[in-house]
Amino acid sequence: MSALNTAPCKSPADLQERVAAALFREAEAIANRATKVTEEEDSRALRYLERKLDDFLTSRRTGFLLMTALLAFIFWLTLVGTNYPSEALARLFSWGEKQILAFLGGLNAPLWLQGILVEGIYRTVSWVVAVMLPPMAIFFSLFALLEDVGYLPRVAFNLDRLFRATGAHGKQALTMAMGFGCNAVGVTACRIIEAPRERLLAILTNVFTPCNGRLPTLMALAALFAGGGLAASLLLCALVLGGCAITLGVCYLLSRTFLKGLPSYFVLELPPFRKPQVGRVLLRSLLDRTALVLVRAVTVAAPAGALLWVLSASGLAAKAAAALDPLARVMGLDGFILLAFVLGWPANEIVLPVLLACYLSAGTMVEAESLAGLKAVLEEHGWTHLTALCYMLFSLLHFPCGTTLVTIYRETGSLRWVCWAVLIPLATACLACTLVAQLARALGLVTSLFT
Amino acid sequence: MTFPQDNRPKTDGVVALVGNPNTGKSTIFNALTGLKQHTGNWPGKTVSIARGTFRVGAQKYLLVDLPGTYSLRAGSPEEKITRDFLLSGRPHVTVVVADAGRLERNLYLVLQVLEITGKVVVCLNMLDDARRRGICVDVRALEEELGVPVVAAAARQGLGLQELKGKIDALARGEISVCPRRVKYDPDIEEQLAFMSGTRWLALEALLGQQKPGEGSWVERFKYCPV
Amino acid sequence: MSRLPPGQKAEVRRLLGEGPLKFRLLDLGFVPGTTVEAVRRSPLGDPVAFCVRGALVALRSKDADLVLVEVLPGDQRRGACP
Ligand SMILES: Nc1nc2c(ncn2[C@@H]2O[C@H](COP(=O)(O)OP(=O)(O)OP(=O)(O)O)[C@@H](O)[C@H]2O)c(=O)[nH]1
Ligand SMILES: [Mg+2]
Numbered sequence A: 001m002s003a004l005n006t007a008p009c010k011s012p013a014d015l016q017e018r019v020a021a022a023l024f025r026e027a028e029a030i031a032n033r034a035t036k037v038t039e040e041e042d043s044r045a046l047r048y049l050e051r052k053l054d055d056f057l058t059s060r061r062t063g064f065l066l067m068t069a070l071l072a073f074i075f076w077l078t079l080v081g082t083n084y085p086s087e088a089l090a091r092l093f094s095w096g097e098k099q100i101l102a103f104l105g106g107l108n109a110p111l112w113l114q115g116i117l118v119e120g121i122y123r124t125v126s127w128v129v130a131v132m133l134p135p136m137a138i139f140f141s142l143f144a145l146l147e148d149v150g151y152l153p154r155v156a157f158n159l160d161r162l163f164r165a166t167g168a169h170g171k172q173a174l175t176m177a178m179g180f181g182c183n184a185v186g187v188t189a190c191r192i193i194e195a196p197r198e199r200l201l202a203i204l205t206n207v208f209t210p211c212n213g214r215l216p217t218l219m220a221l222a223a224l225f226a227g228g229g230l231a232a233s234l235l236l237c238a239l240v241l242g243g244c245a246i247t248l249g250v251c252y253l254l255s256r257t258f259l260k261g262l263p264s265y266f267v268l269e270l271p272p273f274r275k276p277q278v279g280r281v282l283l284r285s286l287l288d289r290t291a292l293v294l295v296r297a298v299t300v301a302a303p304a305g306a307l308l309w310v311l312s313a314s315g316l317a318a319k320a321a322a323a324l325d326p327l328a329r330v331m332g333l334d335g336f337i338l339l340a341f342v343l344g345w346p347a348n349e350i351v352l353p354v355l356l357a358c359y360l361s362a363g364t365m366v367e368a369e370s371l372a373g374l375k376a377v378l379e380e381h382g383w384t385h386l387t388a389l390c391y392m393l394f395s396l397l398h399f400p401c402g403t404t405l406v407t408i409y410r411e412t413g414s415l416r417w418v419c420w421a422v423l424i425p426l427a428t429a430c431l432a433c434t435l436v437a438q439l440a441r442a443l444g445l446v447t448s449l450f451t
Numbered sequence B: 001m002t003f004p005q006d007n008r009p010k011t012d013g014v015v016a017l018v019g020n021p022n023t024g025k026s027t028i029f030n031a032l033t034g035l036k037q038h039t040g041n042w043p044g045k046t047v048s049i050a051r052g053t054f055r056v057g058a059q060k061y062l063l064v065d066l067p068g069t070y071s072l073r074a075g076s077p078e079e080k081i082t083r084d085f086l087l088s089g090r091p092h093v094t095v096v097v098a099d100a101g102r103l104e105r106n107l108y109l110v111l112q113v114l115e116i117t118g119k120v121v122v123c124l125n126m127l128d129d130a131r132r133r134g135i136c137v138d139v140r141a142l143e144e145e146l147g148v149p150v151v152a153a154a155a156r157q158g159l160g161l162q163e164l165k166g167k168i169d170a171l172a173r174g175e176i177s178v179c180p181r182r183v184k185y186d187p188d189i190e191e192q193l194a195f196m197s198g199t200r201w202l203a204l205e206a207l208l209g210q211q212k213p214g215e216g217s218w219v220e221r222f223k224y225c226p227v
Numbered sequence C: 001m002s003r004l005p006p007g008q009k010a011e012v013r014r015l016l017g018e019g020p021l022k023f024r025l026l027d028l029g030f031v032p033g034t035t036v037e038a039v040r041r042s043p044l045g046d047p048v049a050f051c052v053r054g055a056l057v058a059l060r061s062k063d064a065d066l067v068l069v070e071v072l073p074g075d076q077r078r079g080a081c082p
Helices: A012-034 A041-057 A063-107 A111-149 A152-165 A172-181 A183-192 A196-208 A215-226 A229-256 A278-313 A316-330 A335-343 A348-361 A371-380 A385-397 A402-412 A415-443 B025-033 B077-089 B100-116 B127-132 B139-146 B161-172 B187-194 B200-208 B217-222 C019-027
Strands: A035-037 A267-270 B014-019 B050-056 B059-065 B093-099 B120-125 B135-137 B150-152 C009-015 C035-041 C048-052 C055-059 C067-071
Touching: A012 A035, A012 B100, A012 B139, A012 B187, A012 B200, A012 C019, A041 A063, A041 A152, A041 B127, A041 C035, A063 A111, A063 A152, A063 A215, A063 A229, A111 A172, A111 A215, A111 A278, A111 A348, A152 A172, A152 A229, A152 A267, A152 C055, A172 A183, A172 A196, A172 A229, A183 A196, A183 A402, A183 B077, A196 A229, A196 A385, A196 A402, A196 A415, A215 A229, A215 A348, A215 A371, A215 A385, A229 A385, A229 A415, A267 C019, A278 A316, A278 A335, A278 A348, A316 A335, A316 A348, A316 A415, A335 A348, A335 A385, A348 A371, A385 A415, A402 A415, B014 B025, B014 B077, B014 B100, B025 B050, B025 B059, B025 B093, B025 B120, B025 B161, B050 B161, B059 B161, B077 B100, B093 B100, B093 B161, B100 B120, B100 B127, B100 B135, B100 B139, B100 B200, B120 B139, B120 B161, B127 B135, B139 B150, B150 B161, B187 B200, C009 C019
Parallel strands: B014 B059, B014 B093, B093 B120, B120 B150
Antiparallel strands: A035 B135, A267 C055, B050 B059, C009 C035, C009 C067, C035 C048, C048 C055
């Protein structure tokens, strides 16, 4: 064939070409002998359908719109699906709390023990399980379904042009999609990006994709902010797209400063769509995620709750919060919020529970195991729309959690990049919150959450 | 990447799972070992090595799930992982998972693997999918052409996995004899290969100048060869 | 190759360039003599999806230009690619 016609040349690259050609020639011959293609009506229809679907998903007009709509739809499904299990779990836990209190009271247990067990450990864990777990499991499962169909490579295909413009790689879209499940997984997935520079960009900015542990918080606040349902899912969607925009912006800046270099190449195979085994995928990811969160509730949330109770009881929490308060106010937050982000560093899903425990220990006694309770507690502590917005921004942009940092260290093998992985998002978060807070105050847009 | 030989669990053999990206390697791995590697319909889902064990009768095998790769040329990290594992991990049996719907491009990798080792079982996966697209594969003909056992499977439905296990076991115990297909390159390449010692694959790699000298210990063996 | 309009088939003649990208392209099946088809452009026009040896592969135009092709005459109908 034509490979033979080219003039013989001894360069390795040319040899490579001829070797590859020989291999493919042989593969083609074998495949031709062993396969028979039957042109059935059904298979032709299937191929036609797939082509049309692909055209639709990646067309100039509908490509981006569809991506956004799909994201909003998944958020909406999660919001709607969360309500029932959340409420049921909340009821179960508040019943459980009464039982434990009664039991401890019967034993004449000392007050501090009751405090640590109930107000510290039990409340934090029950918050994580009742409020955080349902949206985490539901969103994760829906996303797994999308992954199984084969939609994700199309997203990368659609977005590559944008990433290229910032000096990054289209496959970063895939790593960000994995980041929705967990940033540590997203960072590991960056291995699919071959060029080291682009891989580093993807690793450093993965945290701007809200992971599973932050999503429920964002969702709860969006529901408070926008009144639930469709509006909340659109708000969430806007927030996530904002995160993507910031990812692109940071990539742009980095590729012009620390990580200078030309974009390398982008080669991605787009697999055929496959009909997912809906039941099995949903069930498995639901169970997987539930198991994971439950384990983390015991190993991370429970100790954090205990520690927090000790800090609160000894007045240290209040002191630390007071120290952080002036800084926090500039960013539209308060001292307790910053403290919660610091204490919640090991795992993002405990940040909001820790914050509530802080608030509750500071005087209020509200049953906070539901969204209505949440509203009341936040109101008590002077939250405005601005606080909620800044909290969401800070949560979206702040430093990566402990697990993710360990993963970043493993993937980059250097503490320097770990430091940057903390500093870049932290600076971005502070900047964004400060800007928003100052702007809102200057324009007089600070309104109470409940008017 | 290193492959500590000593802390491997005690088993009767090591079985490697290689194949193009997105051909269902992790699905097969999960089905055989009962573990829960993540699977997903996009190339590059698996980026690291996973290990698990499975039993065939009294024999216990260690199964290694490798990242998907288009070739073994050590160009990209996942290719390097897979190549290095095949060359230095020395699995007793290598299962190459191929997508029945795109046989030709999958055979490209199969032929490369056959240059490294003959102890290969080709697992022709996604047969259900291929069938729906009107593609039928003659397993017997493929077996004849390749000279190694070929198993038809649809891993997601759990079809063909028993046979796969049986073939792995039989091959590991030497009950099946193989005569792996050798690709014929252009005459001048063949001529040069004939002068070189070592396996065909290593000779070819050296010839292509893929590895810079000193990068792997095996390069030493080719020091005096006309490269 | 990047200038092929969607739906157009062509035959690979030569590969330019060096290094990892060239090897990657070879491994994906862009070897001389192969029939390829431009299938679709991404919304922003840049990566283009090509059908090569039964698979759909997306390439940036810059990279696709390393593959020199010759348009196959009179073959405007869509092929049997995925
Ligand atoms: N229709 C069908 N789909 C399958 C079959 N086996 C696997 N799949 C699907 O194919 C997709 C890819 O499977 P994986 O097991 O993740 O593939 P892999 O080879 O491990 O992929 P990489 O890790 O990216 O190399 C998943 O969506 C599976 O559900 C099969 O026999 N039939
Ligand atoms: Mg895999």
